[in-house]
Amino acid sequence: MTSAWSIRWRLTAWYIAVLSVILVIFGGLMSAMMSRQLHRRIDKELAEEATELAAELRALPSTDGVRAVFNRHYVEHGEFSFQVSRADGSVVCGSPWLRAHTLPKLLSNQQNEFGSWQDLSLRNLGLHRLFLRRIQGYPESLTIYVLVPYALSQREFREFAKILIVAGFVALLVACAGGLLIARRALQPLERITRAAERISAENLTMSIAVENPRDELGRLAKTLNDTFARLRFSVHQMQRFTADAAHELRTPLSVLRTRLEVALRSPIDAGQLQESSQVALQQTETLTRLIDQLLMLSRQDAGLSKLLFEEVYLQPLLTDVVEILGTAARDKGVSLTMGEIPNGVVLGDDISLSRLFFNLIDNAIKYTPAGGGVQLTGCCQDHRIRVMVCDTGIGMDADQLPKVFDRFYRADPSRNEQTGGTGLGLAICRSIVESHQGEISVSSRIGAGTTFTVVLPLVDEAVTGNTLIEEQHARSSRSQVGQLS
Numbered sequence: 336m337t338s339a340w341s342i343r344w345r346l347t348a349w350y351i352a353v354l355s356v357i358l359v360i361f362g363g364l365m366s367a368m369m370s371r372q373l374h375r376r377i378d379k380e381l382a383e384e385a386t387e388l389a390a391e392l393r394a395l396p397s398t399d400g401v402r403a404v405f406n407r408h409y410v411e412h413g414e415f416s417f418q419v420s421r422a423d424g425s426v427v428c429g430s431p432w433l434r435a436h437t438l439p440k441l442l443s444n445q446q447n448e449f450g451s452w453q454d455l456s457l458r459n460l461g462l463h464r465l466f467l468r469r470i471q472g473y474p475e476s477l478t479i480y481v482l483v484p485y486a487l488s489q490r491e492f493r494e495f496a497k498i499l500i501v502a503g504f505v506a507l508l509v510a511c512a513g514g515l516l517i518a519r520r521a522l523q524p525l526e527r528i529t530r531a532a533e534r535i536s537a538e539n540l541t542m543s544i545a546v547e548n549p550r551d552e553l554g555r556l557a558k559t560l561n562d563t564f565a566r567l568r569f570s571v572h573q574m575q576r577f578t579a580d581a582a583h584e585l586r587t588p589l590s591v592l593r594t595r596l597e598v599a600l601r602s603p604i605d606a607g608q609l610q611e612s613s614q615v616a617l618q619q620t621e622t623l624t625r626l627i628d629q630l631l632m633l634s635r636q637d638a639g640l641s642k643l644l645f646e647e648v649y650l651q652p653l654l655t656d657v658v659e660i661l662g663t664a665a666r667d668k669g670v671s672l673t674m675g676e677i678p679n680g681v682v683l684g685d686d687i688s689l690s691r692l693f694f695n696l697i698d699n700a701i702k703y704t705p706a707g708g709g710v711q712l713t714g715c716c717q718d719h720r721i722r723v724m725v726c727d728t729g730i731g732m733d734a735d736q737l738p739k740v741f742d743r744f745y746r747a748d749p750s751r752n753e754q755t756g757g758t759g760l761g762l763a764i765c766r767s768i769v770e771s772h773q774g775e776i777s778v779s780s781r782i783g784a785g786t787t788f789t790v791v792l793p794l795v796d797e798a799v800t801g802n803t804l805i806e807e808q809h810a811r812s813s814r815s816q817v818g819q820l821s
């Protein structure tokens with residue numbers, strides 16, 4: 336259930352709750368200590384009074400002067416009450432109000448030089464603390480009783496408890512105010528981060544949040560938000576560029592189609608001109624269809640909607656099929672397409688996507704290699720990965736162009752690309768396929784010397800030597816459609 340309280344009030348509430356528990360525990364411990372201390376003080380005072388009375392009684396030569404000494408000093412003696420009794424229980428002397436009460440006798444197991452304490456409840460007088468002590472030295476033994484009511488100590492304890500409760504209540508009020516102040520001061524950086532984040536929008540993504548202390552939690556939050564906005568800024572920039580490039584690429588064939596149709600509608604044309612216009616329109620329509628298919632594929636991969644069927648794929652027969660499909664196009668252009676020794680490694684991936692990857696790379700190499708040149712595939716296994724290289728002897732690229740070749744709609748030579756009919760999305764699709772297979776793709780090139788694309792994929796098994804007949808037939812049937820899909 337979502338709390339309706341703000342973080343400030345929740346922090347304050349937790350602070351007060353924890354402090355309340357601490358105060359309750361502290362108050363309980365203090366109360367227990369106070370009660371124990373009062374109890375010990377009562378026992379000590381009772382023993383001191385009994386020792387004082389015993390000392391005066393021992394100074395008497397006989398029991399005849401006991402009553403006189405008692406009446407002179409102990410009939411009224413503060414909160415304390417006294418009684419002196421013989422061994423048979425008869426009272427020698429005592430406080431007047433004790434005559435109506437029978438005090439317990441000192442048992443034999445309680446007879447020692449220090450005496451004993453016990454609690455005694457007297458009718459209509461409440462609970463008392465009683466100290467008994469037997470003294471010797473007379474013709475008969477005497478027992479001294481000293482009593483004090485618990486009411487005095489209870490009154491002191493209640494006063495202490497009141498002070499403790501009032502102090503705790505004041506501490507909670509101070510804690511509430513202090514907690515609010517502390518929470519407000521602690522959350523001020525968060526409020527500044529919130530206000531700064533609210534000012535950032537799609538049109539104002541260049542702003543960033545000030546990081547006051549990068550080592551604390553709020554500093555890490557601000558840094559994380561800045562990194563998020565930076566990625567968002569890059570994504571928005573890429574999206575805007577992609578949209579502009581897509582619009583530009585779509586405008587060209589549409590403009591050609593519109594021009595041809597306007598010319599056909601404005602003036603009569605003969606059968607030859609009509610056929611020529613129809614061929615141009617068909618070519619532009621095919622270009623539009625291919626471009627839209629590639630855009631749709633990239634957008635589905637970006638959105639995570641393109642679900643690849645990952646299974647064990649044998650690379651050697653896959654590359655053999657792709658080379659056979661593109662062999663005719665290479666021969667028509669006068670380009671030599673050869674396949675060197677490639678390990679028959681097994682990768683975990685999608686057969687159709689991997690075929691499209693190498694089809695695009697080899698087809699791109701053939702398009703940019705002049706007649707008389709060559710395109711060669713080589714491969715090797717290393718560190719449980721397979722490395723496949725597509726090398727051509729084409730026109731090559733400048734070093735500053737290499738980091739951009741995988742960008743969407745990027746063309747190293749736009750005029751050359753118009754002749755080859757490329758859309759500028761083939762290498763972007765290749766990179767997307769390689770990344771979806773947890774691999775890497777790179778390029779190296781020199782002007783006039785050619786270009787090499789290197790694809791590195793993780794291996795499932797480096798020592799596979801062949802496929803079953805059924806697997807090979809299924810793979811060939813799937814890959815035969817790659818030329819139409821790419």
